[in-house]
Amino acid sequence: MKSISLDITKATQFLKPGTVEDFESKVKEAQDALEKGTCPGNDFLGWLHLPSSITPDFLNDIQTCANTLRENCEVVVVAGIGGSYLGARAVIEALNNSFAWLVNDQKNPTILFAGNNIGEDYLAELTDYLKDKKFGVINISKSGTTTETALTFRLLKKQCEEQRGKEEAKKVIVAITDAKKGAARTCADKEGYKSFIIPDNVGGRFSVLTPVGLLPIACAGFSIKELVQGATDMEKATGKDVPYQENIAAQYAAVRNALYSQAGKKIEIVVNYQPKLHFMAEWWKQLYGESEGKEHKGIFPAACDFTTDLHSMGQWIQEGERSIFETVISIEQPQRKMLFPKDEENLDGLNFLAGKRVDEVNKMAELGTRLAHVDGGVPNLRISVPELNEYYIGQLIYFFEIACGISGNLLSVNPFNQPGVEAYKKNMFALLNKPGYEAESKAIQERLANEK
Numbered sequence: 001m002k003s004i005s006l007d008i009t010k011a012t013q014f015l016k017p018g019t020v021e022d023f024e025s026k027v028k029e030a031q032d033a034l035e036k037g038t039c040p041g042n043d044f045l046g047w048l049h050l051p052s053s054i055t056p057d058f059l060n061d062i063q064t065c066a067n068t069l070r071e072n073c074e075v076v077v078v079a080g081i082g083g084s085y086l087g088a089r090a091v092i093e094a095l096n097n098s099f100a101w102l103v104n105d106q107k108n109p110t111i112l113f114a115g116n117n118i119g120e121d122y123l124a125e126l127t128d129y130l131k132d133k134k135f136g137v138i139n140i141s142k143s144g145t146t147t148e149t150a151l152t153f154r155l156l157k158k159q160c161e162e163q164r165g166k167e168e169a170k171k172v173i174v175a176i177t178d179a180k181k182g183a184a185r186t187c188a189d190k191e192g193y194k195s196f197i198i199p200d201n202v203g204g205r206f207s208v209l210t211p212v213g214l215l216p217i218a219c220a221g222f223s224i225k226e227l228v229q230g231a232t233d234m235e236k237a238t239g240k241d242v243p244y245q246e247n248i249a250a251q252y253a254a255v256r257n258a259l260y261s262q263a264g265k266k267i268e269i270v271v272n273y274q275p276k277l278h279f280m281a282e283w284w285k286q287l288y289g290e291s292e293g294k295e296h297k298g299i300f301p302a303a304c305d306f307t308t309d310l311h312s313m314g315q316w317i318q319e320g321e322r323s324i325f326e327t328v329i330s331i332e333q334p335q336r337k338m339l340f341p342k343d344e345e346n347l348d349g350l351n352f353l354a355g356k357r358v359d360e361v362n363k364m365a366e367l368g369t370r371l372a373h374v375d376g377g378v379p380n381l382r383i384s385v386p387e388l389n390e391y392y393i394g395q396l397i398y399f400f401e402i403a404c405g406i407s408g409n410l411l412s413v414n415p416f417n418q419p420g421v422e423a424y425k426k427n428m429f430a431l432l433n434k435p436g437y438e439a440e441s442k443a444i445q446e447r448l449a450n451e452k
């Protein structure tokens with residue numbers, strides 16, 4: 001079986017010779033600390049050997065639940081935010097038909113995502129759309145108390161019960177949450193919903209290979225067995241005893257940290273040349289942003305869809321401040337084959353492309369961009385993925401996760417907490433007069449009055 005691979009040559013040319021080699025002992029130490037559980041945040045290392053610990057029985061349980069939803073729903077709404085949302089969406093969009101919601105293939109339910117914003121129009125339009133649909137809900141929240149998700153679930157639960165009746169609704173509402181605490185757990189137990197547990201020691205952004213990602217992915221009709229197999233093989237390929245030069249996660253962690261600390265590259269742009277990967281980058285952004293952005297440190301994770309964004313962001317990337325580097329996710333083989341046709345009139349002057357595959361043009365755009373950006377001072381890392389299927393996506397997920405764990409330790413932060421996310425929540429609750437926030441409400445009102 002092939003594997004994803006990493007090319008660092010167009011990034012290391014921006015570093016002093018020997019820099020990556022010099023990182024070896026630090027990277028080994030960082031990975032050892034993960035393995036021994038001696039790093040900060042060591043109570044959140046459940047993802048580290050998660051792929052290889054997943055049993056066929058566990059996958060069967062998820063598949064059985066997915067089958068019930070698939071048999072009884074035209075639409076499945078996945079309610080969740082951040083790590084309780086992005087992994088599932090990343091995998092489903094990467095594998096699905098680009099027009100899945102329009103194609104209505106009858107074999108698979110349409111998967112929609114909600115609970116990831118507080119847009120009134122979004123929710124009103126969603127509930128309108130669902131009015132004549134047989135829909136089910138997967139309510140995902142590790143804490144079980146996240147406002148965006150809880151608000152959405154409240155609306156969807158009511159609507160599902162009104163449309164199907166309370167008893168039928170129970171068959172198509174599933175909760176994925178903490179084993180004991182939180183409103184989502186209390187509600188699931190009280191209503192008797194099928195539920196799955198998010199392990200205590202797996203943080204949201206590392207949870208895509210728990211039921212958080214696996215159930216929606218199975219509902220969409222994709223093989224969770226293959227996905228987990230890919231992740232398991234990558235777990236082996238990036239294990240701590242794999243030689244440094246052969247361990248692509250160790251190399252990625254080393255190069256990005258070297259670019260950050262020694263070459264002033266503060267922003268990493270993950271780039272794809274396949275629009276289906278847009279949400280893969282969104283997932284990656286949370287993984288790296290929440291893990292590393294703390295103590296006033298950390299590479300800012302950004303993303304671009306090429307060639308689309310070459311026509312909007314290309315100017316900045318080519319000639320703006322030289323504080324960026326690119327990590328390209330390149331898909332070697334598309335699933336489909338399409339040739340450019342010849343046109344007798346050739347008004348667009350594109351007959352020189354007649355008979356060529358669309359992907360050949362895309363690959364030349366990729367190569368041309370790489371050369372231009374490197375010439376312009378943008379280091380380039382390239383992750384090559386043989387094709388877009390469950391197996392290689394599983395590899396990619398684990399690759400990014402383990403590299404993130406190593407990288408966060410190299411940066412000397414706790415990669416597994418996210419204390420900074422609470423600040424906006426505290427203000428929002430104070431502004432909304434949430435019970436328990438009386439003192440904060442008073443303080444924030446005074447502050448706003450003084451700022452007038």
Ligand SMILES: O=P(O)(O)OC[C@H]1O[C@](O)(CO)[C@@H](O)[C@@H]1O
Nearest residue numbers: 082083084141142143146204421
């Ligand atoms: O699964 P939960 O608890 O609803 O949290 C969703 C997301 O919100 C955060 O906790 C940030 O508030 C993320 O870390 C997490 O992925």
